[in-house]
Amino acid sequence: MRALIVCITLLFALLTCTMAQIPSVKVEDTKGAQVNTASLVNHKTPMIISFWATTCKPCIRELDAINEQLPDWLEEANSV
Incomplete structure (x- = not known):
């Protein structure tokens, strides 16, 4: 319990x-x-705000992953 x-x-x-x-x-x-x-x-579409530094290796990997997914997300969200 x-x-x-x-x-x-x-x-x-x-x-x-x-x-x-x-x-x-x-x-x-x-x-x-x-x-x-x-x-x-904008409560109608999802939003990603990513804060990063050029010296942060996990941050760079995150940006690469976001960059890969971005075309699909833009198509789904119908916005930029």
Whole structure:
């Protein structure tokens, strides 16, 4: 019973974290333009915001994986 309560609590915590708002931060897009993250909110399509460093090998692998999947995701989401 205790394990069930812990699992339900963790699930609830996970779900509430995913509903958090995006902080308002200025970032640079792939074209070099400044974008405020608050303007990116769109509840109709999924969004990936990836923060990385050129010295982070797992980050580079993540970007390669995203780059591979991007055409399929764009086709599914019908947007850029």
